[in-house]
Amino acid sequence: MTLDWTLRAGTRFTTEKRPAMGTKGMVVTNHPLASAAGAEMLAAGGNAVDGAIAALFTLTVVEPMMVGLLGGGTAHLRLPDGTHTVIDGMATCAAAARADMFTPAQPDNPRALESVGRTNTVGGLSVATPGNLKAWCETLARFGSFSLADVMAPAIRHAERGYRATPYLAECAKEAAPDMAKDPAISAIYLPGGMALQPGHRVVQSDYAETLKAIAQQGAAALDGALGQAVADGIARAGGIVTVDDIRGYRTVERTPLRGPYRDVEIVLPPPPASSGVHVLQMLNMLSGWDLRALGFGSADTLHLLAECLKIAFADRAAASGDPAFVDVPVEKLISAAYGAERRALIDMARAQVWGPGVAAESPNTTHITVADGEGRIVCSTQTINSTFGARFIVHGTGMIPNNYIATFDPRPGRALSIAPGKRVTTSMAPMIVLRDGKPAYALGMPGGLRIFGCVMQGMLNLVDHGMSLQEAVEAPRLWTQGDAVEMEPAFGEAVRAALAERGHEIARMPHVGGGMGAIAFHPDGTMEGAACWRADGTAIGVGGGLAREGVRFWPDSAGAR
Numbered sequence: 001m002t003l004d005w006t007l008r009a010g011t012r013f014t015t016e017k018r019p020a021m022g023t024k025g026m027v028v029t030n031h032p033l034a035s036a037a038g039a040e041m042l043a044a045g046g047n048a049v050d051g052a053i054a055a056l057f058t059l060t061v062v063e064p065m066m067v068g069l070l071g072g073g074t075a076h077l078r079l080p081d082g083t084h085t086v087i088d089g090m091a092t093c094a095a096a097a098r099a100d101m102f103t104p105a106q107p108d109n110p111r112a113l114e115s116v117g118r119t120n121t122v123g124g125l126s127v128a129t130p131g132n133l134k135a136w137c138e139t140l141a142r143f144g145s146f147s148l149a150d151v152m153a154p155a156i157r158h159a160e161r162g163y164r165a166t167p168y169l170a171e172c173a174k175e176a177a178p179d180m181a182k183d184p185a186i187s188a189i190y191l192p193g194g195m196a197l198q199p200g201h202r203v204v205q206s207d208y209a210e211t212l213k214a215i216a217q218q219g220a221a222a223l224d225g226a227l228g229q230a231v232a233d234g235i236a237r238a239g240g241i242v243t244v245d246d247i248r249g250y251r252t253v254e255r256t257p258l259r260g261p262y263r264d265v266e267i268v269l270p271p272p273p274a275s276s277g278v279h280v281l282q283m284l285n286m287l288s289g290w291d292l293r294a295l296g297f298g299s300a301d302t303l304h305l306l307a308e309c310l311k312i313a314f315a316d317r318a319a320a321s322g323d324p325a326f327v328d329v330p331v332e333k334l335i336s337a338a339y340g341a342e343r344r345a346l347i348d349m350a351r352a353q354v355w356g357p358g359v360a361a362e363s364p365n366t367t368h369i370t371v372a373d374g375e376g377r378i379v380c381s382t383q384t385i386n387s388t389f390g391a392r393f394i395v396h397g398t399g400m401i402p403n404n405y406i407a408t409f410d411p412r413p414g415r416a417l418s419i420a421p422g423k424r425v426t427t428s429m430a431p432m433i434v435l436r437d438g439k440p441a442y443a444l445g446m447p448g449g450l451r452i453f454g455c456v457m458q459g460m461l462n463l464v465d466h467g468m469s470l471q472e473a474v475e476a477p478r479l480w481t482q483g484d485a486v487e488m489e490p491a492f493g494e495a496v497r498a499a500l501a502e503r504g505h506e507i508a509r510m511p512h513v514g515g516g517m518g519a520i521a522f523h524p525d526g527t528m529e530g531a532a533c534w535r536a537d538g539t540a541i542g543v544g545g546g547l548a549r550e551g552v553r554f555w556p557d558s559a560g561a562r
Contacts, residue, residue, distance in 0.1 A: 008417030013491040016534040017489055019471045022542025026528040027051055028518035029369045030066070030447070032539040033163060034058040037154035038371055039541040041146060044205075049077070049144040052371040052379035053136050057155035057212070059367055062163050063207060063537075065172040065365040065388040066447065070130040070231065070395070070402040071216075075139060076257060076431035078440060080376035084433065086270045087254040089135025089383075091128035091405040096241040097421050101125070102515040107412070110318070113481070115411045122179050124240025126391045126404035128425060132383060135252045141519040143377075156216065159190050159209035159399070161203040161478040168537050173197040176389045178287035183393035186401065190389070210401025224248050227398065234395030241246045253424075258336055262288060263464050266435040269453075272329045274323040276430035276453035279313040283457060285340020286312070286347070298492055300499035301349065303479050307486045307505060308347050310454050311355045315483035319357035322416040323424040354506035355483065366429070367445030367536075370518045372440075372528055378511060378520070380431035380443045382452070430456040434464070440522045446473070447536070448514030451480045451487075455514040463521075474517040474533040481505075487513050 005433065025048065027038035037058040038051035046054075052075075059067045067073075072091035078084050102115035102125075119125050140148060165173075173180070174196040180186045181194075183519040189198050189205060197203070215222050222228070232244035257268050258277035262284040269277035286309050295301045320329055333339050347353075366384035384403070385391075391404040405425050410417040417426055434442040444454060444459050455478050462473035477491035485508035488497065497507050516536025521529040532538025 011131055011505050013475065013477055015471050015475045017471065017475070017532060017538070019469075019529050019531040020540035020542040022528050022530070022544045023374060023526055024546055025371070025373045025543040026540065027055060027369070027371050028520060028530045028532050028538065028540045029055045029059060029307075030367050030516045030518065030532070030536040030538045031059060031062045031166075032537065033062045033158060034369070035539040035541045038369070039543055040154060041151060042543045046146045046151075047144065047375065048373040048377035048379050049140060050146040051373070052369055052381060053140045053144060054151040054154055054367050054382060055371065056136055056381070057152050058158060059369070059383070061155050061159045061208065063169070063367055064401060065131075065169060065176070066385065066386045067383045068390060068401045068403070069133040070127075070400050071383060071385035071390065072128070072131045072403060072405060072425060073135065073273055073381060074427060074429045074431060075135065075379060075381035076140075076268070076270060076433060077143065078376070078378040078433055079143070082376075082438070084257050084268055086255040086257050087139050088255050088270075088273070088424070089131035090273060090427060091130055091403055092250065092420055092425070093406070093409070093421055093423045093433045094129055094242045094246045095421045096243070097419050098407075099418045099420060101419060102411035104411045111405060111484070113410055120409070120411060121387065121404055121407045122392050124235050124391065126406045127235050127238075127240045127242050127375065127402040128405035129242050129246040129250050129253050130403055131250055131252060133215070133223065134220045134250055138252055148219055152212055152216045156209055156212045159205040159212055159382055162204035165199055165201045166204050166537050167199040168199075169196045170199045172388045176392055179392040180389060185394035185396055186389065186392065189394075200348070200434065205399050206420030207397055211398045211400060223551070230398055231395050231400065231402075234398070237396070238391070238393055258331070258335065260284065264436060265441060265464055267460070268433045269430060270511075272321065272331065273323040273424045273426045274428055274429055275317050276428055276432075276456070278321065278329065278334050279317055280430060280432070280453050280457045281335040282304040282316065282340060283309040283313050285335070285337055286344040287461075288340070289344045291466070292461060296461065296468040297468075298477065298496060300496050303488075303492070303496060303500060304349065304352070304503055304505070305347070306454075306458065306479055307481050307500070308353065308355075310481050311353075311483045312343050313454075315355045315357045318416070320416060322426050326420055326423050327416045327499050344450055350503060366449065366452070366515065368431070368445040368447055368516075368528070370443050370445060370520050372443065372520050372522070378433060378440060378443050380433055380445050382429035382431050382447065384447065428452040431509060432456050432460060434460060442470075442519060442521050444517060444519035446515050446517035450482060451514040454480050455517070459517055459519065468528050470519055470521045470531040474531050475518050476511040480513045489513050
C-alpha cells in the first residue's frame, strides 16, 4: 500500500512486507527459521518464553553475525498476571580490565571510541564476559514450560544439517571478510574457498552443533566445566583477558522497568544500564508539548523536533548514563515532566542548536525478537554480539563467536562509560511494551546500536500519534542523530531535506537508519498482529486455530469414502 502523508511532508513510502495474524500466539524475529522455531514451540503447547528461547538459540545459528551465546542482551517480559520484569544479561568487563588499557585513536573526538590498532574492536582484547547463555537458561527455567533440550532442537537441527545463506548474511560476511580472513576457523565457514559467502550457500556448523548438544544436556552449567575452559582458553589465545573465573562468576540481574505516560498510553522500557528507558521517556516528555499528528509525519517541523530531542538526549546520555553500580544515573530527574518542560522550552523551531548535557554526570549490529502467547505473556528481547560477527574469530572447536563488547566502552579513563572491572555494558537496547488502560497495546523493538531507542520511539509515535497500521509503523522512514549530522532515509522528500538544512541541520542521506524492527499489536478482540520490516530478514508467524472442541471424537460410521 502506498502512503501519501501530506503534501507539506513530501514523504511517500510503500510497505514491502505484510503482517501476520494469530490468536494463540505470535512470533516476530529477524530470520524466518527463527520465527518458525518459536512458532513450533507455541504450536506444541509451549508458552511465549519457550518460543522466545527457541528463536534465540536458532538465531545464533542462522543469524550468527548478530547474536551468539557469547554475547549479551536485555529481555523485557510481561507475565499473565500483568507484572513486568527485565532480565539483564549484558556483558561485563573482565576482572583484569583497566580504564587505560587502550589508546584512543582519536583522542580529541569525544564520540570516537575506537582504539589505536582497533584492538578494542577486533580480537581477544575486545571480548567482554558474556551473559547470554546463562540469561537464556535462567529465563527458560523460571518462566518457560519446556525443557532446554526441547527448545534447542531446532537450533541443533539447523546447525547440523545446514541452511541457505540469505543475501543479508552474505553481505555482512563480505563487510567483515578482511578481519575474518585472519582466523582460519571463522573463515572456513563464512569465507569458503577464500571468498565471502554467497547467497544460497549451504552453511553447516558441525562444531557448533556439538556444542549445542552439550548445552542441551548440561544447561548453563556447561560453562562450569570443559566448555567454559575452552572458551577462556580460546579468548586467551586471541590475546584476551576474560578468564574461566570471569565466565563462571557471571551473574544476570533482574531489574524493575521504567514507566512513563505519553498521550493515552503508558510506555514500559528497561532501566539503566540500558539507556533506552531513561532517554525515551525524557524525549517523550519534551515531545508531549506539540501536536505531532497536526504537524504531520515526515514534515520539516516534526523531523526538526525529533532531531533536537535526540541531540538533547544524547548529550545527557554521554554525561550520565552507565552501569548504576558504577555511575550515579539521575533517573528521576531525567524522566520527570519538569525536566522535560525545562528542556522543551529551549528548543527553537526556527533553527538547529548545539546541545550540552542538562545533568552532571555502541555498534549497529544486533537482533530482536518479539513473542506473545494467548495467555498474556510477552517476551520483547534484544540480543547481540555487538559488531557483525563480534570479535571476528571462533573459539577453536566450539563454533562459538565471542562478542566485541569492549568496543562500546570509552577508552579514556574518568568517564561515565570508561572501562572498569566487572562493569556492565551500557546499551541502547529498547524492548518496549506499550500499555493502553493497563493492557498491552503494542510490543516492539529492533537492532541498531546507538540508533535503537530513537528509532523504536519513532515506531511508537507512528502508531500513537500518526495513526499508522502496524506494518506501516515498522517500515516508515526514520531519522537519527546524536548531535552531528542528521541521518535521513531516502523516502523523506527533497523539500523536507532542504527545509531542515535551512534551519541549520547537516543532513546525511542514508540507505537505512537502524535495523529490522519487529512488533506485535494486541487487538481488543484478542487477535494478535505481527509485523517485520524490510531492513532485515524479519518474518512474522501467527498461530491460530487450536484444539478440537471438547467432546468431539472419531465416529467410524461417519468416515469418508470406503
